[in-house]
Amino acid sequence: MERRATRPARARRHAARTAACRARARPRRAPRPRRPLQPLTSRPGRGQIMSRNSTLLAIAATIALTGIAVAHGPSSPAGEAGHAGSVTRTVEVRMLEGDGRMLFEPAEITIKRGDTVRFVVKNAGALDHEMVIDTLEGNQRHKAAMERNPDMEHADPNAVKVEPARTGEIVWRFTNAGTFEYACLIPGHYQAGMHGRINVR
Numbered sequence: 351m352e353r354r355a356t357r358p359a360r361a362r363r364h365a366a367r368t369a370a371c372r373a374r375a376r377p378r379r380a381p382r383p384r385r386p387l388q389p390l391t392s393r394p395g396r397g398q399i400m401s402r403n404s405t406l407l408a409i410a411a412t413i414a415l416t417g418i419a420v421a422h423g424p425s426s427p428a429g430e431a432g433h434a435g436s437v438t439r440t441v442e443v444r445m446l447e448g449d450g451r452m453l454f455e456p457a458e459i460t461i462k463r464g465d466t467v468r469f470v471v472k473n474a475g476a477l478d479h480e481m482v483i484d485t486l487e488g489n490q491r492h493k494a495a496m497e498r499n500p501d502m503e504h505a506d507p508n509a510v511k512v513e514p515a516r517t518g519e520i521v522w523r524f525t526n527a528g529t530f531e532y533a534c535l536i537p538g539h540y541q542a543g544m545h546g547r548i549n550v551r
């Protein structure tokens with residue numbers, strides 16, 4: 351009985367701690383399972399079994415949500431938050447719009463594994479844009495979440511939102527070789543062309 355009450359609560363607290371992207375953890379909370387009626391005999395009735403199943407479902411749903419939040423934390427296969435004092439390279443990136451397209455310039459960057467890169471991100475367009483560094487799959491998942499929840503705010507070290515005519519920064523350390531992506535996940539922008547490749551070798 352105690353497990354039932356404390357486990358989802360603990361998972362939620364964990365999600366709150368690890369998820370810089372709070373908006374994602376908030377909206378879909380697993381329904382609180384209804385307490386079974388006091389049984390008249392010691393044998394579990396049908397209602398009690400059903401209730402136990404819904405409790406397990408609720409716990410599974412909470413764990414699934416927490417898993418998403420953890421994947422969104424400061425460290426990912428794409429790397430980890432870098433320290434400003436350890437920057438080994440600076441890369442300038444521009445955000446642009448025009449001819450019905452939105453894009454990053456350059457659209458591809460090659461980086462040496464282990465480098466800590468300071469991205470200086472200038473918004474040369476007329477709209478707000480963001481740059482999110484992640485795996486391709488991570489960005490797709492995140493993009494889908496933002497389509498469901500467009501007001502999502504980020505405080506993640508792998509992302510920066512930049513207003514028109516402003517400059518933002520990301521300091522990121524690339525710990526793994528592979529192909530990663532920087533993308534603007536504001537609904538519609540990725541589809542308009544706003545994504546680029548990062549090759550880490």
Ligand SMILES: [Cu+2]
Pocket residue numbers: 452478479480534535536539544
């Ligand atoms: Cu954008």
